[in-house]
Amino acid sequence: MAETQKGILGWVERSGNKLPDPVFIFFYLIGLLILVSVFTSLAGYSALHPTQVDESGAPVVITAASLLSPDNIRRLWVDMPATFTHFHPLGYVLLVMLGAGVAERSGLFASAMRQAVRNAPKFLLTPVVVVVAMLGHLAADAGYVVLIPLAGVLYAAAGRHPIAGIAAGFAGVSGGFGANFVPGQLDALLFGITETAAETIDPSWDANIAGNWYFIVGMALLFLPLIWWLTDAVIEPRLKRFSPPDDAPMANIGDSNAPLAPEQRKGLGRAGLAAVIVCALWGAFLFMPGTPLIDEEAATPQGRLTPFYQSLVAFFFILFFVCGWAYGAAAGTVKNHREAVKLMAAAMGDMSYYLVLAFAASHFVAMFEWSNLGLIVAVQGSDAIEASNLSLPVLLVLIVVFSAIVNLFVGSASAKWALMSPVLVPMMMLLGVSPEMTTAAYRVGDSTTNIITPLMTYFPLVLTFCQRWRADFGLGSLTAMMIPFSMWLTIAGIALTFAWVFLDLPLGPGAVVDYQLPAQTTAPAPVQ
Incomplete structure (x- = not known):
């Protein structure tokens, strides 16, 4: 452990350990x-509102408001329940987790990951592990707890170095944290925070949790071959030659390498059928008479699909819940509706820390808005950036780099984004960049440095997995092994962000890179 006290990594570890809990940071x-x-x-700090004008047609002056003014003190204490419960990410995340809790605790996610990885041909073992790891984000902690140790076992069984399998799984689950093939809990979390920040400029802006769908698929398709190459060509050849010990650590991991039981395979089949039914149901809502998920009166194609985008949070709740229950009913892990309710309640129990964090974050975000400082800084910051003549791709790359650096010290994706979004999102909107694009740039930086900081929650757990196979494998060994992944994933993520903006590609259904300010509206009174 002495290695952790030296050099940059030692400084990162010591500095990060001195930081308080994210709740108290807020x-x-x-x-x-x-x-x-x-x-x-x-001091009379102020700026001109970008979209509001007074009755004479002049831009409204935004002035900094003291949070110790009588109105803001009253608002703090009187509106405290509403400030907390109306925090956008809260409803999104809790709703998705109600369903995901059933899918995870019934065993669906773990069985699906085991089945997918076990059936992989030897030469495709690494890419299959990485793909399943990225999809494992939908299963909350299951990717870390189930897939990473399982990857080590499977590599050993295939005659390969088990720590290389752990590296591939860790890189996919955590280094590719923002990458995926379908939206999930992370999208609900981030876009709930983005919506709060975007409404500072455009109160009519609504979150679409599929707003980064194409981008995260692009991340996954780019990161997949990169992690595959690094694992097989760079990391595994540099590991010491591996000889399976007599006391094989498979015993410590349990029966993760055992074939699925017949009832588990039956459960996966039932879950697949349930997924098809739920998807067909949502498709029917788009085309049935009355088209409940289409706004026929909207003027634009994007506007017509707004109800559908807004329904995706509910879609994932229903999908996870129904598939989890279908799996559990067949596998014997969910015997009746009372057990399903208990699984949902247990999922809410796991969200207890998030609720405390959301209470602190919601008040910071709300008070930042009350002070008008976020909007003023965004307006003045956008003016300064515009005068600097920096291109938009360069600005978004800087957001990626800044997010990656902050990620070394603050691991929580929601905590970082709640801190950064009140300034970054409005500022980039004023520069013509959509909230979806700013969120996409953030999530690149939020992913790639997870695997090299000892402050990441699961870093010690992954170290323990490695030590099962090699007792002398220390914290420095794990960090050094993961640095090539972090470095190349960061470079690839920056290149992807730059190219996406340069080519002006859509980020998701109805989500584009550019943003146009709404037409100026008359304000009833100057913002105080």
Whole structure:
């Protein structure tokens, strides 16, 4: 462990360990925000509103508001329940997790991952592990707890180095954290926060959790061959020659390498049938008489599909819930509706820390909005960037790099985005960049440095998995092994972000790179 006290990695570990819990980071920032709001209010800090004009047609002046003013003090204490419960990500995440909790605890996610990886031909073992790892994000912690140790076992069984399998699984689950083939919990979480920030500029902007769908698929398709090449050509050849020990660590991992039981295979079949039925049901909502998920009166094709995009949170809740129950009923893990309810309740229990974090984050975001500082900084920041003549692809690349650096110290994706989005999203909207594109750039940086920081929650767990196969494998060994993945994934993510903006590709259904400010509206009174 002495290695962790030396060099840059030692500094990262020591510095990060000194940081308080993210909940208290928000509380400290609220205290700082109050002081800043008082001073900026006294100094007359202001900017011109980008979309609102007064009755004479002149732009509305936005002035910094003191959070110690009587109105804001009253708002803080009177509106505290509403501030918390109306926090956009809260409803999105809890709803998706109600369904995902059933799918995870019934055993569906674990069985699906085991079946997918076990059936992989030897030469395709690495890409299959990586694909399943990326899809494992839908299963919350199951990707870390189930897939990563299972990958080590399967590599050993195939005559390959088990730690190389652990590296591939870790790189896919955590290094490719923002990449996937379908939207899921992370999309609901991030776009809920994005919506709050975007409404500062455009109150009519609604989140679409499929707004990064094409982009995250692009990330997955780019990261997949890169992790495959790094694992097979760079990492595995550099590992010490492996000889299976007499006390094989398979015993410590349990029966992860055992074939699925007949009832588990039957459960997977039932879950697949349930998935087809749910997808067909949502398709019917698009084409049945009355078209409940299409706004026939909307002027644009994107507007017509707005109800469908907004329904995707409910879609994933129903999909996970029905598939989990179908699997559990066949596999014997969910015997009746009471057990299904218990699984949902257990999922909410796991969200207890997130609820505490959301309480702190919701008040920081709300008070930042009350102070008007976010909008003023965004307006003045966009003016300064516009004067610097930096291209939009370069600006988004800088967001990727900044997010990657912050990720070394603050692991929570929601905590970082709640801190950064109130300034970044409005600022980029004023520069003509959509909230979806800014979110996409953030999630690239939020992914690629997870695998090299000891502050990542599951980093010690992955180290333990490695030590099952090699007792002298230390923290420095794991970090050094994962640095090539982090470096190349960051470079690839930056290149993807640059190319996406340069080619002006759609980010998801109804989501584009560019953004156009809404028409100017008359404000009833200047913003205080």
